[in-house]
Amino acid sequence: MDLVRSAPSFRVGDTAHLLPRTALATGSALLTLEREGVMHAEVSPWRGAGNALTVQLTGAHLPNVVAGVVLVRGAAPGLDERTPRMQVGLANLGVAADQQRLQVQVATNADSYEPGQEVTVTVRLRHGDTPVRGEVALSVADEGVLLLAAYKTPDPHAALYAHHDLAVRTAANWQRLVKPSDPTRHEPDEGGDAAAQTRTRKRFLSSALWLPALVTGDDGVAVARFTAPDNLTAFRVMSMAGDSNAHLGSADRRFTVKKALQIQPVAPRFLSPGDAVTLGALIHNHTGASGTATVRLRAPGLQVALAEQQVQLPADGAVRVPFEATATGDGELTLRFEVALGAARDAVETTLPVVERLRIDRTVAGRGRVDGSAQAALAFDTAGLVDKESHLTLDIDRTGLSALQPALRDLVHYPYGCLEQTLSAWGPMTQLRALATDVPLGGVATAKLDDYLAAGALKLLTFQDAFGHFGLWPGSTPRPGYTVVAMHAIAAAAKAGVVVDTTLVRNGWPALEAWATSAEAASGADLATLALAACTLAEAGKPSDVALQRLGRDRKRLSLYSQTYLMRALHAAKASASQIQAVLDPLVAAVQTTGERAWLPEADEDRDWWWPTADHVRPTAALLTALLAVRPNHPLLPKLAEHLVASAQRGGSWSNTHDNGLAVQALAAWARAQASGEARTWAAAHRNWTVDADAEGRP
Template sequence: GVLHTPAGAQVQVKVRDPEGKEIASQQVTLTRYGTFTLDATVPKSARLGQFGIEAVKFAGGSFLVAEYRAPQFRVDVQVPKAELTAGDELTGTVIARYLFGGAMDGAQVQWSAGRTTEDFAPPRNAGFRFGRNTWNWDDNQPAHDNGAFASGQGAIGRDGTLAVKAGKLEAPGDRAARYTLEAEVADVSRQRVAGRASLLVHPAAFYVGLGATSLFVKAGDTLAIPVIAAAPNGDRVDARVHVTAFLRSWHSVRKRGVSGIFETLSEPVEEKAAECEVQSDQDCKLPLAKPGFYNLRAEGRDSAGRLALTTASLYAIGGGFAAWQQNDSNKVEIVADKTSYEVGETAHLLIKSPYPSCRGLISVEREGIADARVVELSGTASTIDVPIREEHVPNVFVGAILVRERVKDGGAEAGDDPGRPSMRFGYVGLKVGTGSKRLKVSVATPKAEYRPREKVPVDIAVSQPAEVQLDAVDDAVLRLTGYQLPDPVSAFFPDHALAVTIGEPLPRLVRRQKFGEKGEVQPGGGGGMGPSGDIRSNFVTTVLWKTLETDASGKAHAEIELPDNLTTFRILAVATTGGEKAGAAQTEVRVSLPLLVRPALPRFARVGDEFEAGVAVHSVKTFDVKVSVDVDGLQLTGDKQRTGHVEAGVAKEVRFKFKAATAGKATVRFRATAGDLTDAVQETIPIQLPVEMEAVAVAGDTTATKTEGLVPPQGVRKDAGGLELSLASTALGGLREAMDQLVEYPYGCVEQLSSRLVPFVATREVERVFGQPPHPDQVVTDTVAKIEALQAPSGGFLYWPSATCPYAWPSIYATLALARA
């Protein structure tokens, strides 16, 4: 829960490519905020894929290197309301606009609608529970629905929209359902972008709410539970509600199995304990006479006869016997009264003890034991309290070990000695909110839209002095991977695993154990526009990457110089203090022009290709626009200038004919002019040679000389390629590259290390026989040492260095490899 900043520490940072090869390594010094920045160049020859970055002994991460074409437009889907009711029509609007603001008339659309059920609670009704809240595996609840609902296609209109009708809405299982309407749009340059929107469908015109009383009530008392009916917007409505309380108990018997060992079987039984019918905004009184587990069912119907159903559960605690579910494990279930807690609250925990009375060791644990105490428990439904402290953020575990001495009567153990000394143990995980660790961060610009090459002032505000990492990235690129603003609090405070184990020998003494089926779940586990003659050629996706430090009031300022991209830039700020608080925020700015050209070029061409390419012209007004093209490295086979009629807000494609004659890079410059408005853009594309590698191998023998004929393939180019001839006395001449792979591959597990060692040793023998220069012995020595380091005290071999148990097959393989070496 408490973090300390290693200010001034020296950290070795390494960057590796997808094959594990190190491409950068640098030692950095942490700032007083515990941060560092590093620029690492990805080689042009590097493989595409996931690259890894590691701050040795501190942290690690990854980033993707990929070929991509940034989208130049965005697709948004709108629905008329965020919430509807079962039986209503599902309609929506697809809006397709270029990132600089223009509409996309005539663009083709494919759309689909899907749904999934979820939980919902009307707002402004804190203190009440709505919907199905029972969580027991045997409640026979309807399964959550998740699947397709409707699909179709259409075209974007001149206003940049398409209306969609998908049919009547449903709410499967009397649950709220989330419907998602998704649309994919293709523009004139055949690029495709998708967008989506969702809405919530309610099963009825109102929800029944039950007062969120404590999960624990006292047995023998009358439960007065408030009952309300609330519309989805939170407004109270008048309705008749019927509430029933069912007491759930488990009938358990011991049955002798085929092995002669007794096993416990438990079956749930429900009986109606109490019921009432009230008008909403009244209390329903339910006498709960016995301790145990109760299911509450509240239902009402709206004017259309649709069912509004809410279920909830609670425990009646106190003296007396509650028939909990029994099994033959040594675990005991612990139930928390809330799903999460804030610092300063107290967690109330129910222990489902199988003993009428016993002694319990209660501990608060995570990396170690933070607190422990011994308590006396009376009854099978006792509770304990655990205060939540700052160091418990973001989660903590509470464990209980119950011990009972030998008893003459009322023993609960299986076998022929039910009263023998026994124990039970269990854990429950408690989530603790991170609100106390979060900074308030805001980032803002004076206006939302700018021109290429303009400067954008950015103001950052943090709730206390902090260091801020500020960056501005083309939103089109971020949308390719669904990138979202990072949450540093979640990174600093991830859920921790329990690092404490129980070493209690009593359950393992003398008696035989019955083990459950594999996979069986056991309880208790818890565990800018420049001058008119400028050509836009400076296209940058990341226009800002800067580390700032706020002043004493938490304020900071930066300035962004925009490139020539016509797009939307997302400005992101991530802040951290010298302590353990962090936060993040973001905003957007749009870059546009009143008249613009957007190239639609192929990604590459080959020598000899003839193709058409051009630009999409956009304008805020209706114009006759002249478009001209100028090229280097390509031949223009048609007109150099064309004139087209461009309507306001509608993209117009203007195409030209080209031929690729020579290899290299081709530069294409387009310019559009309408009155005093003009825009020009320049792009380059690679022109590749249509060549391929051809390899031929022949074999034979001779004691003097021998002639082999070579037939050149058809279409050999004189300006590229060549002939490479290699001779070898054996067929092993091509083995060198394979051997280099054995040396360079970043092996890690025992199977990979053994698979390297066995062929390497064999190949070393071949190299000696044929007089080839051998690979160094250090490879064998290092591999043998790594395999030996994986050997466990038992003699077997671990699969990975982090493993704890050896495995038979890799142990045999590792032994073979070591013997060969």
């Protein structure tokens, strides 16, 4: 229902007339005055169209009030009027606040000043023709900064007497209780709610002087004094004032800070050591006379070709003076520009940071391997290196873990949390924790690592159902593949000394053993999952003869990747040497080598895992782990480890979390095998590089 106002705006003391547009002829009218709450309410009989409701406006209604009218009519005997009716209308009544405006005058004792001179600001407050005592917020800001932001002097009167939003909601369940709700029915009297709009203001201030509570005397006058700043520009004095009667106003005034002779530095934002640069000094002559000016640049840390120059300055003109310089120092340099023309002088100080050039990180300049007491020489190209700015880092690493930090970081910070991603991070971390007990790992906080592993073990509980099986997500349908990989990681963690919740293993082992001997596993449809299950059970001391016999019969159907797990299962189950050798020989025969690297390839069609295995990283990692268990002195081991490290991407990690997880686990196991014994290392770099050495003990 719309409400027609008798005027677009009102003043204090006016009577507002409201005419509802409605077809209701009789009933009751509830008139309310609302804003932050209900300020007034009255009920009167409603006698149909043409009867206006009246509102007497007072100072309490400044700057606006919302009039609400609710018309209610009960049920009538006529055919079309069996049900009660209720209509609601709102009208925003603006109340002018002109009488609340305070006249503010602001003045300075001069139009312009030189830097360092005292500035006197006088503020006068009046309401009508009468001086008033009030409080003033005084600010002096750089006009240039204000213009950049298109900043206008704030008007507190406009802000405080802006129309208020309606914070009252009118609602009733009358109609819904006595008649069915019909969403397709159109109510012709709906509307009239335009009063509920919101508004947002933003304010930016850069201030040279800020006095938030300057109080005037009874004569309405307040005086503030401050020292003019050194920057030569225009300033705006802004004064916002109010008194105890809520009279508000504002005013501003512009003044300038200038000198007859000015020097303005022209310099870059920063330099780097060795940079050659042309600095500048822009000289403005407002003395009214031409002449020869002396311009100087004092800059410790800069080698200036000509630090003092003579230039001709025209009257009321400007000249740019260049200074050729080279940065010889570093840190923050202080530049002092000076100019003299007769008796006129000016000097300005500014700072110029000298920072190192952008460092270009190179991944690996060279790699080498030292066996026993032998020496290794690494040669690399020094073209393009900058003296005093290039750094050589030598990683002397007996474990191979220096290459794993990016991959570990990627695993820990991977953003998703399904079972596969959780295990891809948690599994390698358990092996890293086991390694940390034998080898001091720089940069690895074992306490934080323990907290991470404990939290991961608790998270794994959310993926396990009441029967011990695991799903990809908490509450999702369990699958044998998920159960197998989860128990494989849990068993490896327990073997590494990580505390695992007993619920995981108490329910998990029976579920895994039952599946490994089930008809589903016997069908041979998922031999890859069965191979990992057999490996997991055997290494946990629970070998499944049924699973091993089935895998032995169908070994040729297994991919090379899955055969590595079969070999580990046979070894852990204490199978005969001939059985183990029968699996080992085809794996070794399939290995490809080049130089010091070796890898186990995997064909594209061999996607026999619950995630695709279409590259050589995971098969190589799986073979490295298997050989460490079955043949710890096999000559392929260092070559497989070297290939895994070399196959990492430029950032130091592999292409996905699966590769990261298996590669880190394999290299951690390899590092643990290499960590025994003591070592002394010494390294030196020549050709003007700083000698950087040595480390003793176990690295």
